[in-house]
Amino acid sequence: MHQTTPCPLLQAALGAIDRGWHVFPLVPGEKRPAVTSWEARATTDRRRAAQWWTAGRYNVGVAAGPSRLVVIDLDVPKHSQDRPPAGTPTGVADGRDALAQLAEQAGQLFPDETYTVRTRRGLHLYFAAPAGVELRNTASALGWKVDTRASGGYVVGAGSTVDGSHYVVLRGEEPAPLPDWIRKLLLPAPLPPQTHVTTKLTANDRHNAYLRAAEKGELERVASARPGQRNRALYLAAVALGQLVAGGELSATEVAERLIAAALAKGLAEREARATVASGFRAGARRPRMVTRRTA
Numbered sequence: 001m002h003q004t005t006p007c008p009l010l011q012a013a014l015g016a017i018d019r020g021w022h023v024f025p026l027v028p029g030e031k032r033p034a035v036t037s038w039e040a041r042a043t044t045d046r047r048r049a050a051q052w053w054t055a056g057r058y059n060v061g062v063a064a065g066p067s068r069l070v071v072i073d074l075d076v077p078k079h080s081q082d083r084p085p086a087g088t089p090t091g092v093a094d095g096r097d098a099l100a101q102l103a104e105q106a107g108q109l110f111p112d113e114t115y116t117v118r119t120r121r122g123l124h125l126y127f128a129a130p131a132g133v134e135l136r137n138t139a140s141a142l143g144w145k146v147d148t149r150a151s152g153g154y155v156v157g158a159g160s161t162v163d164g165s166h167y168v169v170l171r172g173e174e175p176a177p178l179p180d181w182i183r184k185l186l187l188p189a190p191l192p193p194q195t196h197v198t199t200k201l202t203a204n205d206r207h208n209a210y211l212r213a214a215e216k217g218e219l220e221r222v223a224s225a226r227p228g229q230r231n232r233a234l235y236l237a238a239v240a241l242g243q244l245v246a247g248g249e250l251s252a253t254e255v256a257e258r259l260i261a262a263a264l265a266k267g268l269a270e271r272e273a274r275a276t277v278a279s280g281f282r283a284g285a286r287r288p289r290m291v292t293r294r295t296a
Helices: 008-018 046-055 095-105 180-186 209-223 230-246 252-265 270-284
Strands: 022-026 059-063 069-075 116-118 122-128 138-143 146-149 154-156 168-171
Touching: 008 022, 008 046, 008 059, 022 046, 069 095, 095 122, 095 138, 095 146, 138 180, 209 230, 209 252, 230 252, 230 270, 252 270
Parallel strands: none
Antiparallel strands: 022 059, 059 154, 069 122, 069 146, 116 122, 116 168, 138 146
């Protein structure tokens, strides 16, 4: 009796599930999700994974947030004109060099003793996310060609193929805890000191000029964000306006929808945008801001 050999991509997906990681299908041969709402649908259910990967030769996506992972993506230049920006230390030719320089400056060893995947143009270093801290995706925050994938992000898993290049496991041990020196560098910048705001307003003017200007300024922050900084800009805007929401000055629903609309206009996915706004509102709620109303 002939026995069918399991699909290698299904085996790769099940191997990730065995590690407790949440997986979902990517377009065959590409990095793009093959399903909508990929983070919510990422699963550790082996039966669900079998349904997906017996239906097509999908690449494997690993959702970093639900999997409690922080993945450092070390890339190489895409072409001859892709060069380090001004101020990059001498000798940095790619992401691995940049992270090595950063480790040296911190008096630390290069953090490669962890689960590692060779990608199409570099390396993915997998780390266990620190408890009690929500880290999000970053682009070049640690250095040139050094990105991170965490809450709200995903990576192409081992066993996948992109543009003919295979993603291969180089080190198969369990992900090491994220080094504390890297965690500190990835923490969101602390909120600036907040003071009680007092302006002279008419008693019935709830949506006064001050609040309109505050909201307009934060929406412009999102609208003017550059690629790679859009999610971060949305988060900071949500924190700032979330403080006024928590103080009862603005409507949470109205502010959230305006922020999400601005984010969608910049190309962010709706689910990612909603998650980022919710996270920003939670942070802003820790420092409510109120505008004292006085009769003119």
